[in-house]
Amino acid sequence: MKKIIPFLILTFILSCSNVDISSKIAELEAAHAETPTSEIKEKLLASYTTYLNELKDDANSYSQYSHKKAMIEIDLNQYENANLTLTSAIQFHPTGTSTNKNIGLLSSILVNQLYSSDFESAINDFKTLYPDPTNVKSTLSPIIESLGKTMLDEKTGSWNRIEMRDFISLSRIQAGIVKNDNDVQKSLLNAANMSIATKDYDQALAIYDYVLSNSDAFSKAPTALFLKGFTYDEHLKDFDKAKKYYTEFLEKYPKDGYTESVKASLKNLGKTAEEIIQSFEK
Secondary structure, three states: OOOHHHHHHHHHHHHHHHHHHHHHHHHHHHHHHHOOOHHHHHHHHHHHHHHHHHOOOOHHHHHHHHHHHHHHHHHOOOHHHHHHHHHHHHHHOOOOOOHHHHHHHHHHHHHHHHOOOOHHHHHHHHHOOOOOHHHHHHHHHHHHHHHHHHOEEOOOOEEOHHHHHHHHHHHHHHHHHOOOOHHHHHHHHHHHHHHHHOOOHHHHHHHHHHHHHOHHHOOOHHHHHHHHHHHHHHHOOOHHHHHHHHHHHHHHOOOOOOHHHHHHHHHOOOOOHHHHHHHHHO
C-alpha cells in the first residue's frame, strides 16, 4: 500500500499538469483565432511541443496535435520543421485519427514548399515512410479517393482548396512511386485537370512533363502530350508551343484516338470562334 500511494500522487500531479497545458493551449488557440500574431503563434508552437511530449502514448491525440503544430510551423514558414513533425507523427502512430490529414499535408509540403523544383526529392522523402510501392498505393489510394469525393461541396458548388491541394500532391507522389498502374495514372491526370481548374498551369505542365519523361511507365503518355499542347493552345495562348507539341504528337502517335482532335486543333490554331464558324460555312 505504501508503494502505491507515491505512484498515485505522481499520476495525479501529471494529470494536473496535462490539464494546465491543455487549458493554456485552449486560451492560445482562442487568441490565435481572434488575432493571429507571430508572438501568439510562437507561444502556441511552444505549447504544442510541450504537450506532444506528454502525449507520446496517446495515438489519436498525438496525431491530432502534431497536425496542429505543423500548421503553425507552416504559418511561420518553418517547412522543414513541419516535415519532421508530420513524419514523426505518421511513423509513431500510423493509426491515429489525424494520420490521413497528416499524410496529405506532408505531401503538400514536400511538393509545394520544400521541393517545388525538385520533385524526385519529394518522392525520396516520402519513400522513407513507405519504401514498398505496394504499401504506397494501399495507403494513398483510399485517401485520394476520399478527397475526390469530399473536395466539392455539392450544396454550394464550391471547392475546398486545401483538399484539392492535397489531392494533387498525393496523386503526384503516388504516381512517382507506383509505376504502370492505370488507376494511379488516372488520378495523376485528374490532378492535372484540377491544376488547370485552379489556373495553376505550371503545375499541370509539370505533371505532363513528368509523364512524358517517364513514358515507359505511363501508358497515358499520348494523352499527356495532347493535353500539354492543348494547355498552351487554349489556356496560355502560346500558339508556337502549341503547334510544336501538336506536331510532335502526330509524329509519335499518328494512330492514337486523339489524332483527329489534334489535326483539327492545328487547323484552327489561333483562330477565334467566329473565324472557325466561318471556315465551316465555306
